[in-house]
Amino acid sequence: TSSYAWIGTHQLGEMRSVRNKVAELIRVPMELAEDMQVLEYQKGQHYHSHHDYFDPSFYADPALKTGANRFITVFFYLTTVHEGG
DSSP, rough: OOOOEEEEEOOOOOHHHHHHHHHHHHOOOOGGSEEEHHHHHTOOOOOOOOOOOGGGGGGHHHHHHOOOOOOOOOOOOOOOOOOOO
């Protein structure tokens, strides 16, 4: 588990250059991307691998059926490691 925050496109500022670098790296326009998410992990917390996929036929709500599955995730690790990694 972790603490997290979303950085919306209306909050871009300095994040514009990060989004541009991601678009260049993955060769996909950022207009197709969701907002960026920032996570913080404390000692003992960790990232659980999972699938960002859903089958729209499992959801009765028509609004959910128009959603799209993630097809790529980009991670940036920002940390100061004193030992162990």
